[in-house]
Amino acid sequence: MNSLLANTPLVMEEETWELRLYVAGQTTKSVTALANLKKYCEEHLKGRYQLEVIDLLQNPQLAEGDQILAIPTLVRKVPQPIRKIIGDLSNKEKVLVGLDIRSLEGFGKA
Template identity: 80%
Template structure:
């Protein structure tokens, strides 16, 4: 019998520019929130725009760091180091406003 894989219901992209303090803080905060509220249901893709600047255009990235929720739709964006947990959870629609 084949084990059933949990569906990844949340696809998140974090756009950063190198390993700056803000970028590291944003990723750490995001991982903590996801483990607390979306355990086993998320994928985080980190995109370093110093390595792949052409990827900024697709999601219309104008500031760094920026978190983009690709799935579930609609797409949502949050700019900054993601230190305000309530703002992030409401912004991603994990918690109602």
């Protein structure tokens, strides 16, 4: 990763990450996803994130807004652009890449 790109997370570091996890009831996948997500956030974004869990069984009208099709879906609202990760988030590498957390890490270590 070159230095030009590595500079961008500097700004992001100041922001509070807004994450939304869409689930449908207490299914195995949903529970797994939530557990996984909490773990990653505590590891990499401690104190800098807000996590909102939306149960579509209770609020089905919210599915349209974020264009939710798959369950579970994790939506990164802030920082922009919006990213979506679907699945139970069991693959840590993919989640971090998807949320663009790895670059932040890389910068921190450097």
